[in-house]
Amino acid sequence: MESLQEIEEGKAISNNNECQINEQIRDREIRLIGENGEQLGIMSSKDAQRLAEEAGLDLVKIVPNAKPPVCRIVDYSKYKYEQARREKEARKKQKVTEVKEIRLSPNIDTNDLNTKTGAAAKFLAKGDKVKVTLRFRGREISRMAQSKHILDDFAASLAEIANVEKPPKVEGRSMTMFLAPKSKNSAKK
Numbered sequence: 001m002e003s004l005q006e007i008e009e010g011k012a013i014s015n016n017n018e019c020q021i022n023e024q025i026r027d028r029e030i031r032l033i034g035e036n037g038e039q040l041g042i043m044s045s046k047d048a049q050r051l052a053e054e055a056g057l058d059l060v061k062i063v064p065n066a067k068p069p070v071c072r073i074v075d076y077s078k079y080k081y082e083q084a085r086r087e088k089e090a091r092k093k094q095k096v097t098e099v100k101e102i103r104l105s106p107n108i109d110t111n112d113l114n115t116k117t118g119a120a121a122k123f124l125a126k127g128d129k130v131k132v133t134l135r136f137r138g139r140e141i142s143r144m145a146q147s148k149h150i151l152d153d154f155a156a157s158l159a160e161i162a163n164v165e166k167p168p169k170v171e172g173r174s175m176t177m178f179l180a181p182k183s184k185n186s187a188k189k
Helices: 004-009 045-055 076-093 110-125 138-143 145-157 184-188
Strands: 029-033 039-044 058-063 070-074 099-104 129-135 162-171 174-181
Touching: 029 045, 039 045, 045 058, 045 070, 058 076, 070 076, 099 110, 099 145, 110 129, 110 145, 110 174, 129 145, 129 162, 138 145, 145 162, 145 174
Parallel strands: 029 070, 099 129
Antiparallel strands: 029 039, 058 070, 129 174, 162 174
8 A cells, every 4th residue: 555645746646647536436435535635544435525525625536446445635626737747747857768870881990980989989978879780781791700899899999888788689681789878876886
């Protein structure tokens, strides 16, 4: 059972956007929370509805999956506004990681490799993941095993700021490897 504080902060609120209110609540017993956040105990939904009407507010089921379901006496429009605001704040704090791609060829020169490594370092510093693709064209495919060292050297040069998320793997006419930025906690160690 969620604590009263979790319910107050909206952490225990159901994921579905449509809540049951007032007469829609048909449960025999519910756990009721008052308008000021005090726990009023377990009672029948009819008694809870009567208390809500006396207060001039709505009875809203906020945790339908609990045993018994948790309902709260609250102004429904204000409740929906607060819930929408909390969801908006949660979306702002989410970090969306993108996957950037760096393409290499088997006959890449060291200066070109250093340039590509610098670009990958910038992507990793921003917190993005990097997909390193070694593409083979024509007869280069016969030298696929010998070209694996290019991806290994690329990963070794970025070892301080990146972890190899997926090691080099052959996919059709290319070999791919994924790099992820090191977490800030492991970088301090």
